[in-house]
Amino acid sequence: MNRHHHEFDIDKELESAKQLALSELVRQLPEDEPSLEWRSQLNERLVAIPRKRKSFWAHPVRLAWVGGVATIVLVWLAMPQPVKPGIRQDGVLESVLVSEHAQTVAVSEIAGAGLNYYESQRHTSNRPVSEEWNESDLDTL
């Protein structure tokens, strides 16, 4: 009830001469429309500013992938690798190879057109070939 009464009072106030004069004054003010030139300049400035890229690391899925791959690589590196049969690094092999070559040349000299040492072993020796070379061979020539 009071509220209706109050609304009634506001309407009355708005239609008062004072209010109508004020309203006429406001209506007579020049309209302040935004300048198109200003708007265009603003657009140009926005275009000129480089857009900030999102960091690669900021993406949680990518981060999870990279973490997973890194873990697999680290685990693989930490695993003991199988030891392949290697050759001694101290030049012994080289000496053996050179001595072996010297012996090959010598036996082929003696054999001439006939059987050389290796051909003669083909039918008479069942020894494992691993016994063919050893460090004592170094001293045979």
Added chain:
Amino acid sequence: MRWSSLFVGAVAVGSAVTAFAQDAERDKNQLPADAPPILQRALRSSDKLRYSGVRVVRFRRGPDRTEFKEFIIKDGGRTRIEFPDDSPYAGQIIVETPSERRHYYPDSNEIRVTPPRREFAFGRLLSGPKRPGRGGIKFSIRPGERVAGRSTVLALVADDKGNTLQKIWIDESTALILKREMLDPVGAPVGHFEFTRVNYSPRIVAEDFMIRRAGAVVVTPRDLARRLCAEHKMLPIFLPESTKFQLEFSRVSKMGDVPVFVQFYRKGEVGLSLYQYAGASRSDSGRRPRDFESYSWSREGRNFSLVGKLTRSELEKLADLLR
């Protein structure tokens, strides 16, 4: 970039081939000018003599010794070798001509065709480039013992310190080498042959120098090498024929647990071994016994070594063709 690399590669290969062609002159079977006349005669007559005979051959390898007997028929540059019936090699026949050597194996019914080995080409030992720090070869001549009932002259070949490297007994009248010994650094023989019988008037027919066997498979050293590569999972890498090095034989040996694929090549009087083996890459230690040079490199997880009586730069050029 790609074109410039191709050009550089072509120039490198071209230079290598030219160098090998030039080397061919040097590799001719020649004795030093100061070699005694009897040795010069023996070398000259080796491809002219006509004879048949029985020869005993001995090899020593570490503690093991191998000895066998050969029946030889020779007519100039052609040779036929057979083995006695009680020999482990009975049935094998070898025929060598100036163009090739054919070796018949009855058990596998194969005829293995290889380059000729040029019997008695003892100039090989003395050939090769002079290397700094290496001394020369010295010769001396003295009366030799009778060999196969023939009078001989004994030629001693020694290093610059007087260590005897070879003893060669030469028939005084025909200049045939009747006996020869190659010695280790302390004077023990590592290789030896000796004629026990020789006939300078043999009856020889043209068929003596032919091997014809229907159904026999003809195999070359490359065939055998490829077979070994497949069996032992080695890389099929061979010296190109443009180098003029001819593959004589190949085999796979083991050193410890490491299989080593060995190829033995020859160009003229120069022998060359190519080794292929698995294992860690290693640097060249520079330790090279005697007067051989070596060069090593890696490819596709394998190590390779070239060893021969060549200069290091010559070996490197050959290696460039295989890398």
